[in-house]
Amino acid sequence: MRFLNLLFVLFSFSLFAQQGGMWIPSLLEGMNENEMQNLGMKMSAKDIYDVNNSSLKDAIVHFNGGCTSELISEKGLLLTNHHCGYSQIQSHSTVENDYLENGFWAKNLKEELPNPGMTATIIVRIEDVTDKVMNGITETTPEDERQKQIEANISRVVSTSPKESYQENRVRTFYEGNQYMLFVVETFKDIRLVGAPPSSIGKFGSDTDNWVWPRHTGDFALFRIYADSNNRPAEYSENNVPYKPKHFLPISLDGVAENDFTLVFGFPGMTDEYLPAIAIEQIVTSINPARDKIRTKALDIVDKYMRNDPQIKLQYASKFARIANFWKKWRGETQGLIKSNAVQIKKQQEQALKKEIQRKGKQEEYGHILLQFESYYTQIAPYNLAREYFMETVLRNGELLRFAFQTYQLKNSYDRLGAQSFTDRRENLLNSFTVQYRDYNAQVDKEVFEALLTLYVAEVPERFLPDALKNADIPQLTQTVYQNSAFTDYEQLKQLLSGDAETAVQRLQEDPGYQIAAAMADAYFEKIAPDYDALDLKITGLKRGYMKALMELSPPETRIFPNANSTLRVTYGQVKGYSPADAVYYEPITHLEGVMEKYIPGDYEFDVPQKLIDLYNSKDYGPYTDEAGRIPVNFIGTNHTTGGNSGSPAIDAFGNLVGINFDRVWEGTMSDYFYDPAISRNIMVDIRYVLFIVDKFADASHLIDEMKLVHPKKDQAQKSKKSKRKRK
Ligand code: ARG
Ligand code: GLU
Numbered sequence: 001m002r003f004l005n006l007l008f009v010l011f012s013f014s015l016f017a018q019q020g021g022m023w024i025p026s027l028l029e030g031m032n033e034n035e036m037q038n039l040g041m042k043m044s045a046k047d048i049y050d051v052n053n054s055s056l057k058d059a060i061v062h063f064n065g066g067c068t069s070e071l072i073s074e075k076g077l078l079l080t081n082h083h084c085g086y087s088q089i090q091s092h093s094t095v096e097n098d099y100l101e102n103g104f105w106a107k108n109l110k111e112e113l114p115n116p117g118m119t120a121t122i123i124v125r126i127e128d129v130t131d132k133v134m135n136g137i138t139e140t141t142p143e144d145e146r147q148k149q150i151e152a153n154i155s156r157v158v159s160t161s162p163k164e165s166y167q168e169n170r171v172r173t174f175y176e177g178n179q180y181m182l183f184v185v186e187t188f189k190d191i192r193l194v195g196a197p198p199s200s201i202g203k204f205g206s207d208t209d210n211w212v213w214p215r216h217t218g219d220f221a222l223f224r225i226y227a228d229s230n231n232r233p234a235e236y237s238e239n240n241v242p243y244k245p246k247h248f249l250p251i252s253l254d255g256v257a258e259n260d261f262t263l264v265f266g267f268p269g270m271t272d273e274y275l276p277a278i279a280i281e282q283i284v285t286s287i288n289p290a291r292d293k294i295r296t297k298a299l300d301i302v303d304k305y306m307r308n309d310p311q312i313k314l315q316y317a318s319k320f321a322r323i324a325n326f327w328k329k330w331r332g333e334t335q336g337l338i339k340s341n342a343v344q345i346k347k348q349q350e351q352a353l354k355k356e357i358q359r360k361g362k363q364e365e366y367g368h369i370l371l372q373f374e375s376y377y378t379q380i381a382p383y384n385l386a387r388e389y390f391m392e393t394v395l396r397n398g399e400l401l402r403f404a405f406q407t408y409q410l411k412n413s414y415d416r417l418g419a420q421s422f423t424d425r426r427e428n429l430l431n432s433f434t435v436q437y438r439d440y441n442a443q444v445d446k447e448v449f450e451a452l453l454t455l456y457v458a459e460v461p462e463r464f465l466p467d468a469l470k471n472a473d474i475p476q477l478t479q480t481v482y483q484n485s486a487f488t489d490y491e492q493l494k495q496l497l498s499g500d501a502e503t504a505v506q507r508l509q510e511d512p513g514y515q516i517a518a519a520m521a522d523a524y525f526e527k528i529a530p531d532y533d534a535l536d537l538k539i540t541g542l543k544r545g546y547m548k549a550l551m552e553l554s555p556p557e558t559r560i561f562p563n564a565n566s567t568l569r570v571t572y573g574q575v576k577g578y579s580p581a582d583a584v585y586y587e588p589i590t591h592l593e594g595v596m597e598k599y600i601p602g603d604y605e606f607d608v609p610q611k612l613i614d615l616y617n618s619k620d621y622g623p624y625t626d627e628a629g630r631i632p633v634n635f636i637g638t639n640h641t642t643g644g645n646s647g648s649p650a651i652d653a654f655g656n657l658v659g660i661n662f663d664r665v666w667e668g669t670m671s672d673y674f675y676d677p678a679i680s681r682n683i684m685v686d687i688r689y690v691l692f693i694v695d696k697f698a699d700a701s702h703l704i705d706e707m708k709l710v711h712p713k714k715d716q717a718q719k720s721k722k723s724k725r726k727r728k
Pocket of ligand 1: 083206207210211321322324325643646662663664
C-alpha cells in the first residue's frame, strides 16, 4: 500500500514520509534499519534478528497460534493479553472461584495451572526458499497445475531442510506467491497460567471501549513455559521445569513520551494491502454493510436476553464479545476507508501504474492485470456477497444452524468414506458439542434464527436460495424447527446420533433442523462455492502478477511489505497522538486518573476494584510512575498492527519492553487494507501499569523479582552528562 502511495506521489512530484508495514525480521538490514535508526532506534538489525547469536526474536512467542506473547524472565515467564488468555482463565474458573471475576495469582511454581492442548511456538530460524519452491514452474504453467507443483515442492523443502528432531519446518508464501520462506520452529506444550488481573482491570471498558481511544484497559496476563530437563518442548509433566530462553526482554521503567521510537514484534494474522480499488469499493458498499446488518440483528437480540437474565449473560458473554468485536471493527473500517479516500487514491495509483507499464513497454506481461481485476471482481461480487451471507448466518451467528452444519459435514464423510469414518468423527464432534451446548440457550438462538433467515431470504438473490427457503413462511419454519429438532438439546442430539452409522444418518436426515441447514449448505456448495472458488483462483493468480509488477516497476527506494500471514513480523513507528475529527486532538498516553473518571460503581463494564481505588487514593504507586507522579495506563503509536498482534511486545529504542499491544483505534482499523499514518494507531498497555498491578494490587512481587528492570533513559542521560564533563 505504502508503495502504491509512493508511486502515485512520485508522479505527482510531492514526497511525504512513508510509514507502516509489517516486515520480515530476517530482512531488515538496509532500508528498514536506516528508517528505524532515523526514527530513534539505537539498535542494529542484528540485535532484532540473528541466527547465530541470541537476539530479540528469541523472546517472541506465538501464543496458542492466535496471539503473541513475550518472554520476560530467565525462568520462562510469558506475558500476553488478558483477552488472549481469556479461555484459559475461564477454564480454571468455577462459580466459587471465578478467576475472570476476581483474578488469579500463583504464589509459587507449584500453584501455576496447566492448560492441556495449549501451545507456545518460538522461531528458531528463517530462510528464503523461493528458488526451491519455484523449481519447475514457468510463466505459462496453468494456475491449478502450478498450485499442485508448488505444494509438492514445499513438501520436499519441509522434509529435507535440516532441523533438530524436536523442531518443525514450515513454509509460508509472501508477496502473493512471489516469495517463499522456511521457518524452523519449536513448539512448547506445557504452558501454565501464572497470573491474571480481574476483568474489571484486564477487560476494563469491555465492548463499549473496545477499539476505542482514549483507553484504560489493563489487558495483560502471565503464563510460564515449561520444558523437559534438556530445555526442550515436552508434553505436560510434573517433572518439567521452567524454560530457560535464549533471550528475554528487560523491562524499562522509564516509559515513553510522544515521538519516542517503538517497535512491535509479533505474529500479525492477515491483511490485504494491495487490493485494487474495485475490491475496496465492494468491501465498503456491499460486504461490510451486509455483515453489519446481520450482526446488528443478532447482537440486538442476544443483548436483550443478556440484560434480562444473568444466566444468559454468563452463557453468552464470550460469544457476544467475539461477534461484537468484528462487528465494531468493520464499522470503523468502512468509515476509515471512506474518510481516507482509499478508493480514489487506489484508482489514481492504478492509473500511475498503468502509465508506468506502458512507459517500460511491459504491456505484454502486465497490461491485462488491471482490466482483468475489473472483470473478475465484477463477476465475483454476487457470489462473494451470497457467500458472506451464508457464512455469517450458518457458521458465525446461528448456533443450531452451525451445529447442524457440523453434522452435515459428518454425513458427508459417511457418504465419501463410509461408516468407520462416521463413527470416528462422531466421537470428536460429540466432545466438541458438550462444550458448545454448555452455553446454549435455544430461546435466544430461535429468535436469532428467525431474524437472520428473514434477512437471508430478503437479501440473497433468489437464484442462490435453496428451494426450502423460496417463498418460505419463516416464522412457521422457525416454529417447526425449534419445536421438533433434536438440535435444540444436547442429550436429544446425542441420542439422535447414536447407534450404527446408517441408522444415525437416517434419523439425521429426518430432523427438521438438519434439513434446513443441509438445504442451505447444498445450495451453497452447488450454486455459490463453485463459481466463487473458480473466480477466486483467477484473482489469486492475478494478485501474484500485480505484486510482481509493483515490485518490478517501482523506484528502488519504494517500500513494499508483504501482507500479514501469521508469521513473525516487525513493525515500527513512534508514540503519537492523532486527530480523529475536526478540532479534536487525542493525546497519546492515558493515566490512572482516567480509569477513575470512567468508573461507574457496579457497572459490568466500568466498575473498578476497591483495592485499586484505595491505591489511587493513597497514591501508593511504588516506582511505577511517570515524572509527574502519575500511573500511565495505555499509549498509542504509529505501529502498523492487526489481529494476532495482540500480546505483542512494544519495544523501545534499546530493546527493552515498554508495553503490550492489544488493540487499534476505531478510526484507523482500515489499516488492514489501507494504512493511513494520519489516523492509524495501535493501542498498548504501558508496562508500568502491568508492574504496578502485579506488585501493588496483586501483591505478587515475587514475579517482579524474576524480571529485569532497567532505566535506559536515565542511564543515557547520565552517560551524556559524563561525556560532556570529560569534554570540558
Ligand atoms: N479489539 C481487540 C482485538 O481484536 C480486543 C478484543 C477483546 N475485547 C472485547 N471487548 N471483545 O481483537
Ligand atoms: N485485539 C486484536 C488481537 O486479538 C488486536 C487488535 C487488532 O486487530 O489490531 O489480535
